[in-house]
Amino acid sequence: RTCERVLPISALGLVGRGFKTEMRPAMNDALQDTNCVSCGNCIDACPVGALTPKYAFQGRACLDTQDQLTHCGFCSVGCEVKVRRFGAASYYTTSNDVAGDYLCRYGRFGSELMIQSERLRAPRERDGHNHNPLALDEAVTRVVENLRAVARKHGPEAVGVFVSPEVTNEEMYLAARIAREGLGTGNIGSLAVLSGAGRSGAMDPVLGLTASTADRSCLATADLIICNNTAMESDHLVLNVDVIAPVRDGGAKLIVVNSTLDPADLHLGTLTVDPLRGRASYFWNAVLQELLDSGDLKAEGLAGATEFLANRDGGDSELAAAKAGVQMEQIQQAADLVRGARNIVVVHGVDRPQDAAAGDLEIFANLVALLEASERKAEILMPRQLANSAGLEVMGADPAFVWGKVAAPELPGAHDSQQLRALLESGSLRGALIIGENPLEHDRPGSWFQNIEFLATMDWAETETTRFADIALPGSTYLETAGTRCNFEGRVLDYTAPVEAPAGLPGDAILRQMAEEFGIEVPTELTEHLREATADRLGDRVAFYWNTGQERRRPQAARLVPVSLEARAASIQPALTHTQRYRKEIREVGTERFRVRH
Known part of the structure; x- marks a missing residue:
């Protein structure tokens, strides 16, 4: 039953009859030949305890464990997990023992990434091809002195601070203040987001916010769910459970628009569309035009x-179908499904580059505004692959915004994400601090730093970037750093650091020391300070960006905006963070090597 809830077709079934009936893979096939996604939820559901996880460390003895609840840091769903520790480096994650709370393969088995990676345990400096150890105080002082020297020599616009969208809000907040107050530059952002052509505040002109307009509970009452640019089964398996239930049990219709379709999409989709990569906005713009032309x-x-x-780029539907690489009938079918629905939920992967298309966010925002004006209910959910990318704008780790998503002051350097991307591509950066990202492993983002004179990095594992950096500082994983993150619904999640960082200090403590070395005053209880003050700074948008139980009310009346379409294939985004690389490896190699063969 658990397998049936997680997947549209269960990978497990009953084999045999009478007293010889056994629970086995469906049709008695080998497990790797079924549609099993290795989520491991059958381990929790097994009533006799016959299934156990395979640990990422030596030993399977039944020992007492220290258990602590925290949240997963692999994607923006932020599922609650329980960490069970046998010792300092012997631990694994499992579910929280709440019936109906599931985990995906990454949330349950992803701790192997932290355990088996080569950890960066102490600060060091590079001397040619050699690396020499440094005391933490000396390393932080040298980073500050060298970044300041580059800023004085080339100007603040020639330095930048780049932070992983997977770190805590506290680390993002400190990184943003180091950039603006310590170095006087507006060059602050995430390389992982910039490499995927991320845009600052894309839906703000229409809805007054660029965030999910509701929480996932809205899926339960929807009569039409639209999934665009999100492979729910492989990217957000737990959220996919909430999509499957109303479609399979409640009669809701499902439209899936994606260049790669999961088994769940094909099995449950009322309409499945696979447009050319980067062209889905032509499809949805044509659907919107059909609804406007018909008067719906x-x-x-x-x-x-x-x-x-006056500036509609609707054009001819047949031409739009040709540009999108879809059938004209599919545009009409989608329009008919929207026309017949009263409660519509759009699920759009905002930071997934595979099928990102120019103007897609603005088109969906316009669609929601028009549907609500016609007395229908419409919401947008924006699940993100990167665990805390929703926190970047809120914490000011974006060129366009300071903490609280307040418009950033004029500083040398970039003023929005597009300008920062252009600055990087020009090769004009001379100094940088990179936190938790690995651009130098890949040609394109690596070329952004070809003229660098000083590079400092902070990361929890060895990478090409830490090996090349002039000074490398140790970081910490989501299991080792206490603090907060924002999930895709805008809810604030608490992380409790059940595992100690091998370096002895978590990443936020090292960034705090660096900020203070720059002369920046940091609140003693930073997490509590952010928890209270962020809500005040966000004002009437707090329920969408920093929700701790507030009721959601749109901050402004919707305003329609014209959208310019561009036929441009989405670029292949390199894996710049550890979890991106881990997920990419599993998707490309397949999950067979993670399964038990029979």
Whole structure:
């Protein structure tokens, strides 16, 4: 039954009859020949304890464990997990023992990544091809002095601070202040987001926010669910359970638009569309035009309607179908499904580069505004592959915003993500601090640092970037760093650090020391300070970005905006963080090597 809830077709079944009936892989096939996704939820559901996890360390003895709850840091769903420790480096993650709370393969078995990686345990400096150890105080002082020297020599616009979208809010906050207050530059952002052509505040002009407009509970009452640019089964398996239930049990319709379709998409989708990569916005723009032409949606009366209608790039539906690489009938079918629905939820992968298309966020925001104006209910959910990318703008780790998503002041350097990407591509950066990202392993992002004179990095494992850096500082994983992250619903999640960092200090403590070396005053109880003050700075947007139980109310009336379409294939995003690389390896190699063969 658990397998049936997680997957559209169960990988397990009953084999044999009578007293010889056994629970086995469906049709008695080998497990790797079924549609098993190695999520391990059958371990929790087994009533006789016949299934156990395979540990990422030596030993399987039944020993007492120290158990502590925290949250997963592999994606933005942020499932609660229990960490069971046998010792300093002997631990594994499992579910929280709450019935109906599931984990995906990464949440359950992903601790092997932290245990088996070559850890960076102490600060060091590079001397040619050699690395020499440094005391932490000396390493931090040298980083500050060298970054300041580069800023004085080439100007603040020639230095930048780049932070992984998987670190805590506290680390993002400190990194942003180091960039703006310590170095006087607006060059602050995430390389992982920038390499995927991320945009600052794309939906802000329409809805007043670029975030999920509801939490996942809205899926339960939807009569139409639209999944665009998100492979739910492989990217967000636990959220996919909430999509499967109303479709299979409640009669909701499902539209899936993705260039790669999972088994769940093909089995449950009312309409599945596989457009050319980077062209889905042509498809949805044509669907929107069909609804406007038929009078099912009316722009009149909404703010911005005159400019929106005058600059519509709807064009001919047949031409749009050709540009998107879809059938004309699919555009009409999608329009009919939207036309017949009263409660629509759009699930869009905002940081997934595979099928990202120019203008897609603006089109969905316009669609939601038009649907609500026609007295229908419409919401957007924005699950993210990167665990805390929702926190970047809130914590000010974005060129366009300071802490609290307040418009950033004019500083030398970039003023939004697009400008920062252009600055990187120009090769004009001369000094950088990179936190938790590995651009030098890949040609394209590596070329952004070809003219670098000083590079400092902080990471929890060895990478090409830590080996090349002039000074490398040890970081910590999501299991080793206490603090907060924001999930895709905008909820604030607490992380409890059940495992001690091998370096002895978590990453936020080292960044705090660096900020203070720059002369920046940091609150003593930073987490509590952020918890209270961030809500005040966000004002009426707090429920969407920093939700601790607040009711969601849109901060402004919707305003339609014209959208310019561009036929451009989405680039292949390199894996710049450890979890990105881990997930990519599993997707490309397959999960057979993680399964037990029969």
